[in-house]
Amino acid sequence: MKEKIIDSIIKIFKLEKGDKNRNFGFFEGIISTIFNFFIFLIKYLFSNTLNSISLKADAFHTLSDILTSIIVIIGFYFASKKADKKHPFGHGRIEKIFSILMAIILIYVGYEFFISSLDRFKNPVNIDINYIAILILFITILIKEFLTLISLELGKRINSLALKTDAWHHRSDSIATLLIIVGFFTFKFGLYFLDGVFGMAVSVLIAYTGFSIILQSSSFLIGEEPSADLVKKINDIAYNFDYVEDVHHIHIHDYGNQIEITFHIRLKGDQTLNEVHDKITRIEEAIENEIKGANVTIHSEPLK
Incomplete structure (x- = not known):
């Protein structure tokens, strides 16, 4: 009502x-x-x-x-x-x-x-x-x-x-x-x-x-700890891409109208730098489309 x-x-x-x-x-x-x-x-x-x-x-x-x-x-x-x-x-x-x-x-x-x-x-x-x-x-x-x-x-x-x-x-x-x-x-x-x-x-x-x-x-x-729901949403979007192996080290800074999101990611398989860049860009865009005011920066790491 x-x-x-x-x-x-x-x-x-x-x-x-x-x-x-x-x-x-x-x-x-x-x-x-x-x-x-x-x-x-x-x-x-x-x-x-x-x-x-x-x-x-x-x-x-x-x-x-x-x-x-x-x-x-x-x-x-x-x-x-x-x-x-x-x-x-x-x-x-x-x-x-x-x-x-x-x-x-x-x-x-x-x-x-x-x-x-x-x-x-x-x-x-x-x-x-x-x-x-x-x-x-x-x-x-x-x-x-x-x-x-x-x-x-x-x-x-x-x-x-x-x-x-x-x-x-x-x-x-x-x-x-x-x-x-x-x-x-x-x-x-x-x-x-x-x-x-x-x-x-x-x-x-x-x-x-x-x-x-x-x-x-x-x-x-x-500066508060980000909500569990927001962290879960970021993880869900990232892991929705089948080439993502691991997501960690998530940092979120809320400036009111803008949210700065950074995290580290590991991708599956051997890939060129251009391929990694293209795949990470797709993840960044997906998160920014789902979370209003988000500006996403992802750091890629090699698999251990």
Whole structure:
């Protein structure tokens, strides 16, 4: 079902025409910014009307979503730039740098509202219960889950950490709003101090999301071990050629939009240098055709 929804969106907005990665990133960033702006206004207005610090924290959580969505757009713009003399492998890793910037904003927002929520916990105030507000907040959860679906699925299709991160940012906002709705029902029994408790819970969730993004992005930039699936795919393609005896010493460097793949290979039988070159070229082309953005270099070795 969700695949059909995403397929329809891609078709309607022609997202696969031209630079697919940039189109996906721009679309996700723009639609997230528009929806989050209206959700922020709704939450902020109700937080003032109901005098709820937890709802105000959630409103600014949504505001941070707008900032991160804008950063996604900027990140994809720079990441889509072509390789140049100074950056021969392209600019794909810029996306991860902007992801870290998104994370720092999240951590700061979480810290600020944790302090405010702690003060509200120590000094609780009466909070009005408004069932219309609760209904509208529930609708915002549905909208955020829709944004989560779009961001996560588009991120999976182009293997974008920034889009997947933004998806979990939307999801954390949904969880935070759900906590606040639950909190509103407890205020009916005079448990106003829980407003501060839920505010602190939302703040911790915001900061935790930020730290998680930093860990993921930093790990990629430092250089991660390639996935077992990718290594298996390379082996399967290479061994599909009947003249291949052995494949080993596979190295993979992911630059975002470009993947540099190098490995050693042994071929069967006695062959001239030209024959070896032609056969290795066919293997390189086969891998590059199957793995998007791959640039393959193979080193041949004699049989022992």
